[in-house]
Amino acid sequence: MTAYDVARRLPAIPELRTLCRALAALDIVLNPDSNDRHHDYDTSWAPGEELASMWDGSGNEYSVVFTAAGAYVRGFDHESPMSPYATDDDQPWPGVLDTVPDVFRECVEEPAFSDDGTPSVTVCLWREHNDTAWRHGDIAFPDGDEDGADWLFALLTDPTPEAFQDWAEDYCEMPVDLDAVRHVYAGKPLTAAVVTALNPATTLAAVAARVAATGYPIS
Template sequence: MSVVELVRRLPEPAVVRRVSRALAVLDLVLNEDERTRCYEFDARWSATEEAALMRDGAGNEYSLVFAPDGVFGYGFDHESPLSPYANGMRPWPGLLDGVPEVFHEQRDDKAFNDDGVPRATVCFWRTADDSAWRCGPVQNVEADGADELFELIADGRPEAYLTFAEEYYEVALDVEAIRHVYALMPLTEYVVTSLNRQRRLGDLTDAIAEIGYPRS
């Protein structure tokens, strides 16, 4: 799945935001070491924006910025031939072509740039007026890494996260607890301890607020 297929598979922006928030909460509960969590969600990215972030610890990452004008996404596969580090620190041809002006601030955000060049092998967006996700006319896009980077977002099912987490954390998990979080239902002590017996809801209050997850 390249970005061309990704923009056809991605669900509506509201679903992408919901799943992104759920992924951050699930990783928060399952992993006490914030340095090794894959998924984060910052409900206070700016005064008007939220951001979903993924870092896998192996050099791959993505960012989704939810702004009043829509959603802008970057993905970076460090082994992809589309990487700017493999191309003289230049964006891959077509990667940034057609980015709407309303997303130029997100496109050029220093948080996602190295020496003024986007740290990206994948780029896509959807304005508030769009009826579909879009990407640029990227050349030879098959190896951009979109498949592995965005599979959980594109899939959107709790069962997909179950498969990922049981392999990543090497634990057996209760899919009903994951469904509870995917539905953005307020966390309970039972749901938290079902996912991780070492975690307590009271210890997660501040982090949950930063994610913007609903509280009872």
């Protein structure tokens, strides 16, 4: 699966924003003592912009910037042959960023998504509010179609509670209550009972401020 496949499977902008907030809220509850959680959501990333992000601690990441124009998605698989650091010219793979519209050019040039001025990107998608589908560049992929999109965006292209449960039990090495995950995926306000079901070692009071900062509702 490449960026082309992700474009067909990614939820529309409102649903994607809701999903990203749910992932961030769940990560806070499951890992309340960590400052380096896998998923995050920043409601005050920039004036008029919000940022959903994933970072796996091994150099792989994605960013979803929600702007007044729509949404910009960027992913980086540091082991991909499409990485700028694996090419002869140390530049993004041809086609990945070439046709990003002007309304998202600031996202392309964002220093936080670059390394010494070179965009850290192997996958890029965008969608304006009046678009009917996610868009991407015209890309000639290397053998194997290895842009990292298949696994980087796995929880966004399979937006089911069951997919998150499978991922979280492996990542957190602990049982994860499926009904509690369903509650959060549905966008229902976080309650003390749901927090306890997800992680008996913490409380709603302990995580409420951080969850609220993601924009996720609190009971």
